[in-house]
Structure formats: C-alpha cells, structure tokens
Amino acid sequence: MTDRRPEFHGEMFDKGLAVRREVLGDAYVEKSLAAATDYSAPLQKLITEWCWGEVWTRPGLERRLRSVLNLGMTMALNRPAEFKTHARGALNNGLTREELVEIVLQGAIYCGAPASLDAMRLLQALFDELDTEGRT
Known part of the structure; x- marks a missing residue:
C-alpha cells in the first residue's frame, strides 16, 4: 500500500498544532496524530490546519x-x-x-x-x- 499520509508540518499546521495542544492537551493530540492511518491522516492535517490554525486563531472570539x-x-x-x-x-x-x-x-x-x-x-x-x- 502506498503511504498516503501527508507531512505533519508547515506554517499553518504548526500554528494549528500549537492551539490544538493548548486547548485539548498534549496527550490527546499525540494520540490522535499517532493513530492516523494512510486514510485518516489527511483529515488530521486538514483539521489541524483549518480548524485549529485558521479559525481558532482568529481574533474575533476569545x-x-x-x-x-x-x-x-x-x-x-x-x-x-x-x-x-x-x-x-x-x-x-x-x-x-x-x-x-x-x-x-x-x-x-x-x-x-x-x-x-x-x-x-x-x-x-x-x-x-x-x-x-x-x-x-
């Protein structure tokens, strides 16, 4: 099987990962990322970048x-x-x-x-x- 997992890094990913860790805790985030498969890893990347990196970092809401x-x-x-x-x-x-x-x-x-x-x-x-x- 081809490895379909994206690289878990990049500016938006790193920004989102920091917020995700602060809110959910290191253990939860590590478990989620470690459990990522070839199929689920792209979703983990998307959520970390867009949910946590783009939306949760916006200044409009605390x-x-x-x-x-x-x-x-x-x-x-x-x-x-x-x-x-x-x-x-x-x-x-x-x-x-x-x-x-x-x-x-x-x-x-x-x-x-x-x-x-x-x-x-x-x-x-x-x-x-x-x-x-x-x-x-």
Whole structure:
C-alpha cells in the first residue's frame, strides 16, 4: 500500500498544532496524530490546519466563547466524543464545571432532553476522570 499520509508540518499546521495542544492537551493530540492511518491522516492535517490554525486563531472570539459554541453545536449534532473532548478543552480554556453544567441546561431547552441527558452523562464521566486524576 502506498503511504498516503501527508507531512505533519508547515506554517499553518504548526500554528494549528500549537492551539490544538493548548486547548485539548498534549496527550490527546499525540494520540490522535499517532493513530492516523494512510486514510485518516489527511483529515488530521486538514483539521489541524483549518480548524485549529485558521479559525481558532482568529481574533474575533476569545477561546472561552469558541468552547461554548463548540459545546452547543456538538450537543445539538449528537456528537458525544467531540462533546466530551471539547468539554475538557473548555475547562482548559477557563470555563468552570458549573458553567459546563449551565451550558447543558441551556441546551436542554434548545436541543432537547435526550441530547442534554447524554451531554450531562458525558460531563459526569469527564468530572469523574478529572477527580481521579486529581484535577479540579
């Protein structure tokens, strides 16, 4: 099989990688990049460059607000893995556990009970993991 993986470097990739690491943490990002296959590596490159390098670095919104938006959108779209990932990132961006709960409560009205119940379960699992790790 031909190696289809793009090179993980370049100005926009490096810029995005720095933000991605700051928001999601080194361990998560390293795991994502290490798991990239010939097929999924181009998507990792695209997301790192455009999502994290182009959009997340724009000056129009602070990271806390970008996190709030991502939580609402991933909750509405029923994307549990991304919701949990961005909940952890939201904490890294300065949101509190109480604010995350409020986001889910707000989402209950606009996204529905099933979405909010799933999101609250994900938050509780994240909080339990953080407590086990000794993080507040």
